[in-house]
Amino acid sequence: MSTIPEPNGLALILRASMFAAHKHRDQRRKDVNASPYINHPLSLACVLANEGGVTDAATLCAALLHDTIEDTDTSAEELAREFGAEIAGLVGEVTDDKTLQKAERKRLQIEHAATISDKAKRVKLADKICNLRDVADSPPAGWSLDRKREYFDWAKAVIDRLRGIDARLEAVFDAAYRGRP
Numbered sequence: 749m750s751t752i753p754e755p756n757g758l759a760l761i762l763r764a765s766m767f768a769a770h771k772h773r774d775q776r777r778k779d780v781n782a783s784p785y786i787n788h789p790l791s792l793a794c795v796l797a798n799e800g801g802v803t804d805a806a807t808l809c810a811a812l813l814h815d816t817i818e819d820t821d822t823s824a825e826e827l828a829r830e831f832g833a834e835i836a837g838l839v840g841e842v843t844d845d846k847t848l849q850k851a852e853r854k855r856l857q858i859e860h861a862a863t864i865s866d867k868a869k870r871v872k873l874a875d876k877i878c879n880l881r882d883v884a885d886s887p888p889a890g891w892s893l894d895r896k897r898e899y900f901d902w903a904k905a906v907i908d909r910l911r912g913i914d915a916r917l918e919a920v921f922d923a924a925y926r927g928r929p
């Protein structure tokens with residue numbers, strides 16, 4: 749059984765990787781080593797494909813592109829033009845409204861988690877899996893133990909609202925949550 753998406757899907761995935769690498773080229777993660785930002789979207793796609801068994805190209809592309817609208821100058825229209833309406837729509841589903849305060853955005857993620865599509869839920873699961881692993885293994889500089897625990901609990905509150913769509917990825921999330929500091 750092949751786990752590699754069909755040829756056109758593979759070409760699209762590589763193009764999404766290039767696009768995200770370019771858009772995030774000047775950004776770094778918040779860990780003490782300031783890792784290249786692109787490592788994070790790549791990790792999501794890697795978790796989906798290798799730990800979740802996901803082969804759907806749109807889901808993998810959305811994972812690669814998931815932070816481009818939120819954190820770069822990329823627009824939904826640009827994504828639709830480059831990658832089509834489905835992928836642009838999936839990225840839109842996992843994008844926070846940055847005009848809102850941080851606390852409100854966090855609350856809305858919990859509220860909205862149940863209402864997004866199953867493909868967007870898988871991207872959301874992968875995002876939380878990767879961020880929990882990062883908070884456990886290479887946390888943002890200066891985070892206290894309480895802050896790390898708060899992050900784990902918030903991520904679990906989001907994921908608890910979308911359960912029942914992918915037992916395999918949900919088990920990967922639960923394993924990551926067991927690393928709660």
Ligand code: NDP
Pocket residue numbers: 777778779788815850851854875879882883886887888892894895898899
């Ligand atoms: P965030 O929760 O926004 O920071 C975590 C986010 O940063 C992740 O979701 C991830 O988002 C990104 N990220 C980048 N690098 C890393 C990394 N190495 N590990 C994990 N995540 C990383 O923190 P904020 O500073 O924005 O604060 C948000 C909330 O925290 C506020 O609502 C505030 O109330 C609360 N807070 C709590 C404090 C405390 O001590 N308890 C102190 C201050 C604030 P992505 O996937 O998008 O890259």
Ligand code: ZN
Pocket residue numbers: 788814815875
């Ligand atoms: Zn992310």
